[in-house]
Amino acid sequence: xxxxQINVLITIFFLISISSxxxxxxxxxxxxxxxxIKAVNRIISLYxxxxxxxxxxxxxxxxxxxxxxxxxxKGIIEVILLGENNxxxxxxxxxxxxxxxxxxxxxxxxxxxxxAKEQIRKDHMVQYIFHPEFTWHKLREERTGEFEDEIAxxxxxxxxxxxxxxxxxxxxxxxxNELSEPVLxxxxxxxxxxxKIGIWTGYGSSxxxxxxxxREE
Numbered sequence: 146x147x148x149x150q151i152n153v154l155i156t157i158f159f160l161i162s163i164s165s166x167x168x169x170x171x172x173x174x175x176x177x178x179x180x181x182i183k184a185v186n187r188i189i190s191l192y193x194x195x196x197x198x199x200x201x202x203x204x205x206x207x208x209x210x211x212x213x214x215x216x217x218x219k220g221i222i223e224v225i226l227l228g229e230n231n232x233x234x235x236x237x238x239x240x241x242x243x244x245x246x247x248x249x250x251x252x253x254x255x256x257x258x259x260x261a262k263e264q265i266r267k268d269h270m271v272q273y274i275f276h277p278e279f280t281w282h283k284l285r286e287e288r289t290g291e292f293e294d295e296i297a298x299x300x301x302x303x304x305x306x307x308x309x310x311x312x313x314x315x316x317x318x319x320x321x322n323e324l325s326e327p328v329l330x331x332x333x334x335x336x337x338x339x340x341k342i343g344i345w346t347g348y349g350s351s352x353x354x355x356x357x358x359x360r361e362e
Contacts, residue, residue, distance in 0.1 A: 169215065171357040173199045173344075176212055183211040185246045187346065198227075198355040201346045207276070209240050209249065209343045212357075216340035217241065220361040222310040224344075227353035228256035230302035236347025237354075238272075239310060243341035250275045250335065251345050252310050252319055256302035267295045271319055275334040296321055296328045305355075313362070 174197045176182050182189055182199070187208030192198035201208055228235040238253025251274050258270045272293040274281050284292045300306035300322060309320040311327075319329040342359075346352040 167220070167361045169217075169359040169361075171212065171215060171359065172197055173212075173354055173357055176214075181213040182343075183213060185209045185211065192353045192355075195353075195355060198353055199344070200353045201344060201351055203234070203346070203349055203351040205349060207345070207347050209243070209246070209345045211240075211243055211246075211341055211343040215342065215359070217342045217359050217361060218338065218340050219312050219314065220359065222312070222342065223307065223356070223358040223360070224354060225305050225307050225356045226254065227305045228254060228302060228350075230257050230260060232257045234349050235302070235352075236350040237352035238345050239308070239342065240345040241310075241312065241342045242335065242337065242339050243343055244337060244339050247277050248337075249339075249341075249343075250317075250333065252308070252317060252329070253345060253347060254308070256300070259296070259299035259302040269293050270296045270299060271321075271329045273317060273319075273329065273331045273334075279334050292331050294329045296324075298322075298324060305353075307356075 174191055177189055177199050186204055186206040187201045189210050190200050192200040222239055224239055226237050228237040235256045236253050238251050240249045240251045243249040254271050255269055258266045261267045272281055307322050311318040315333055317331050318327040321328050344354045
């Protein structure tokens, strides 16, 4: 009869193996250099001497960089972002379930609100949208406070910060840096499915991205 301790070790090893198998570490700089990021309404470039970092420029539209040769449906997206403390000019996040160039879900941040003093601005630090139907304006007007929130311990708006997005069939949970509690929990506004994901910046906004990791269910 097998020793129970051996059974436990085998189970742990199996779970670790499965976890590793399902994890993808995406080099954004490699994808860019191999022309595997499709830029929509943006120019994408390498970001200075930062390892594995890419940058999207600012344009008067929303923009995405769709990552090719990568499939992701449900699970966890981890990425490190750099926006700026520039009111109304820094909207940065991750697009997922990308149906086409204009139809997709996004979790994004307004770093300039990380240091806001007014509560009305604090409440708008992190946001979920589903374009083109459910824009931030429509959601704020019709379902106030349901799809955006304050971050209790916000990052420095001029520093890199880590984002973890946990996506299942019905909900999205968002974590920031080492916070153990989600900063946003929302019900998804679509049941459509796509395995395309990408980097995203909003109207008039540039952004920098690195260390993208995907863990599928």
